[in-house]
Amino acid sequence: MDNGASSYRRFREEADQSGLAEIIREYRDGLILYLNSFVGNIHTAEELAEDTFVLLGTKKPRDKGKGSFKTWLYTIGRNIAINYLKKSSKRKEISIDDCIELKSQTDLEENYIKEERKITLHKAMQGLKPEYRQILWLVYFEGFSLKQAASVMKKSVHNTETLVYRARNSLKSRLETEGFSFEEL
Amino acid sequence: MKNYDETISTVFERIDQYKTARLRKRKIITRIAIPAFSVCLAVAMGIFAVKGDAFKNESSITLDDSTVIGEKDYIEPDELNNNSNDTNTTSDDIDGDWYGEGQQPPPSNSSGNSSTSSEQVSDPAKLLCYINQIESTKDSDIAPPHPVDDHYHKDWSIDEATKYLNVDFSVVNAKYVLDSSNCGAWYKKSDNTLVMDHNAFVYTNDKGSYLLQASKTFLPKDCIVVSNEEVVSTIVGTKNGPVYVKFYGTVGSVMSHNYSSIQTTMIAEFEHKGVNFRIEANNISAFDFYQFVSAVANG
Numbered sequence: 429m430d431n432g433a434s435s436y437r438r439f440r441e442e443a444d445q446s447g448l449a450e451i452i453r454e455y456r457d458g459l460i461l462y463l464n465s466f467v468g469n470i471h472t473a474e475e476l477a478e479d480t481f482v483l484l485g486t487k488k489p490r491d492k493g494k495g496s497f498k499t500w501l502y503t504i505g506r507n508i509a510i511n512y513l514k515k516s517s518k519r520k521e522i523s524i525d526d527c528i529e530l531k532s533q534t535d536l537e538e539n540y541i542k543e544e545r546k547i548t549l550h551k552a553m554q555g556l557k558p559e560y561r562q563i564l565w566l567v568y569f570e571g572f573s574l575k576q577a578a579s580v581m582k583k584s585v586h587n588t589e590t591l592v593y594r595a596r597n598s599l600k601s602r603l604e605t606e607g608f609s610f611e612e613l
Numbered sequence: 614m615k616n617y618d619e620t621i622s623t624v625f626e627r628i629d630q631y632k633t634a635r636l637r638k639r640k641i642i643t644r645i646a647i648p649a650f651s652v653c654l655a656v657a658m659g660i661f662a663v664k665g666d667a668f669k670n671e672s673s674i675t676l677d678d679s680t681v682i683g684e685k686d687y688i689e690p691d692e693l694n695n696n697s698n699d700t701n702t703t704s705d706d707i708d709g710d711w712y713g714e715g716q717q718p719p720p721s722n723s724s725g726n727s728s729t730s731s732e733q734v735s736d737p738a739k740l741l742c743y744i745n746q747i748e749s750t751k752d753s754d755i756a757p758p759h760p761v762d763d764h765y766h767k768d769w770s771i772d773e774a775t776k777y778l779n780v781d782f783s784v785v786n787a788k789y790v791l792d793s794s795n796c797g798a799w800y801k802k803s804d805n806t807l808v809m810d811h812n813a814f815v816y817t818n819d820k821g822s823y824l825l826q827a828s829k830t831f832l833p834k835d836c837i838v839v840s841n842e843e844v845v846s847t848i849v850g851t852k853n854g855p856v857y858v859k860f861y862g863t864v865g866s867v868m869s870h871n872y873s874s875i876q877t878t879m880i881a882e883f884e885h886k887g888v889n890f891r892i893e894a895n896n897i898s899a900f901d902f903y904q905f906v907s908a909v910a911n912g
Contacts, residue, residue, distance in 0.1 A: 449621045456620055474614065478624055485628035536614060 433497040440488050452481050455498065457540040458570055459505050465553070465561035466509040470533040476512055480505040495579050499572070502580045541569065552603050560595035567592055766800040773797070774812045778827050778888050782814070785908055788901075789816035789823065821896030823905060832882075833891040881906045 432451045439447030456477055464473035483489070483504060491500050537547050546569065553561050566577040578588035615623065774797040775782060782791075797812030809830045816823040826833035879894045879902050890909060894902045 445625065448624070452621050452624060453617050456617065470614070474620075478620060478627070481620075481624045482627045482631070485624060486631045 431497045432501070433491065436484065436491065436497060439485075440490075448481065448485055451484070451501070455501055456481075457536055459502065460536060461540060461550075462502060462562070462565050462570070463505055463509050464533070465565050466506070466558060467512065468554075468558070470536065472512070473509075476509050477505060479508050483508065495576060498570075499576045499579055502566070502570075503582075506580055506582075548608060549599070549603075552606065552608065553599060555602055556595065556598055559591065560598055563588065563591045564595050564599060766798050768798045769796065771796045771814070774814075777810070778812060778829070779886065780827070780888065780909060781911075782909070785816055785823070785905055789818050791815070792817050792822075821894065823895075823897065824893045825909065826891045826893075827888050829888055832884075832889040883910065885910050 432454055435447040435450040435454075437447070438444040439451070459477045459480060460470065460473045462473075463476045464470050467473055467476065480501065484501075489504070491497060494500075537550055541547050541550060550565075550569065553564055556564070562581060563577060566572040566580060567574070572580070574585050574588050574592070577592075578585045581588065581591075583591065769777070771782075771791060777797070777799075792815040796814050797810065799810040800808040802808055807830065810828050811831075811833070812827045813833075814823075814825040814827075816825070879897065879899065881890070881892045881902070883890055883906075892902075892906055892909065894905070897905075
């Protein structure tokens with residue numbers, strides 16, 4: 429599968445529902461965790477991810493093919509999350525201690541991230557600014573290039589670079605405060 | 614947290630719901646839109662028809678005998694193009710039977726003439742029909758009575774007419790030639806009560822002509838076509854005091870279809886010493902016309 433593009437084409441042009449099912453299986457978890465960095469609530473993020481797939485199924489937007497399918501999908505998800513935040517008119521930032529969805533989130537993290545070190549890193553990210561969380565998630569967990577991350581976040585590459593730098597420093601100091609060290613940062 | 618299958622199931626369920634809702638919405642819109650569109654179309658056609666005068670009754674001019682002085686009755690431009698038969702009918706409607714027994718309404722020119730002349734009017738929509746414009750005179754007070762069955766009438770000469778009207782035409786007589794020997798008539802009942810008098814004097818010379826109508830019992834009237842800008846109310850000073858005269862500049866007569874002279878006709882209407890005058894001048898200069906009006910008003 430070429431990053432989901434062919435699956436989406438099958439669904440869009442041939443009404444093959446399995447194409448959309450493949451996309452959901454492939455991208456759901458990553459998208460939820462990415463959207464979670466926006467809304468700070470794993471269930472809301474799950475609903476927003478669902479909304480993203482529903483939008484693909486109903487509006488059937490055309491992928492202009494400028495970037496990878498994953499970048500395009502995350503951009504759609506981001507737009508939906510922003511709309512949600514505008515409607516709810518307040519950004520729900522919740523600390524990891526207060527998170528009642530901890531169990532679900534932990535399961536998802538373990539299932540998706542797998543690496544123990546990265547899971548620790550992801551948990552530490554919860555205390556960062558949403559923008560830092562988003563960029564760190566895209567670059568360090570999804571493996572997006574700076575250009576792809578910039579495209580998803582609708583920023584210039586230079587701005588994204590600066591954002592990554594600041595986010596990384598912020599996370600590093602947070603980890604140091606909690607007694608962790610992460611060499612890759 | 615849902616597993617993959619649950620998420621996939623939920624997503625397709627919502628997609629189906631969306632499609633169903635959209636289909637239902639489209640049906641509702643179609644159901645509402647068709648009658649609404651029909652109604653809008655009917656309204657639009659109605660407005661178009663009304664504005665376009667599609668239902669206009671061409672045979673009638675809405676010129677009533679105004680009871681209020683100065684009332685302007687608008688003539689639709691189409692009326693200017695009506696043929697002579699239509700207009701004759703109209704003239705009867707407007708003026709009633711104010712021509713005495715045996716008299717005929719002014720002769721109308723051919724319809725071809727009228728259409729040619731109407732083209733001389735630069736903007737027919739601006740033309741207004743004026744009738745009974747004499748200041749401070751109510752048409753209802755001086756409307757021409759219908760000659761009753763038991764009446765008798767008598768034609769009279771210029772001397773009899775001038776004596777009856779008590780107007781001195783000597784000034785006019787010096788320049789113009791009276792073109793008619795029978796200058797008027799009166800109608801009386803058997804008990805010698807005056808019903809109506811109507812006097813008409815036609816003066817001519819080699820340049821132009823005047824038609825002077827005068828009556829003590831009614832206002833000699835005609836429907837004239839005139840652009841609004843050319844109506845001038847003025848005061849003619851006389852030895853007996855001021856006389857309020859309404860001049861119409863370049864006019865044409867609806868009655869007579871006298872459109873050919875639309876650029877050369879002037880009309881003055883006024884009331885003086887209990888006599889209602891209407892003076893129409895053709896091919897006369899404004900100065901001469903004023904002099905003539907002044908002479909009559911000083912008579």
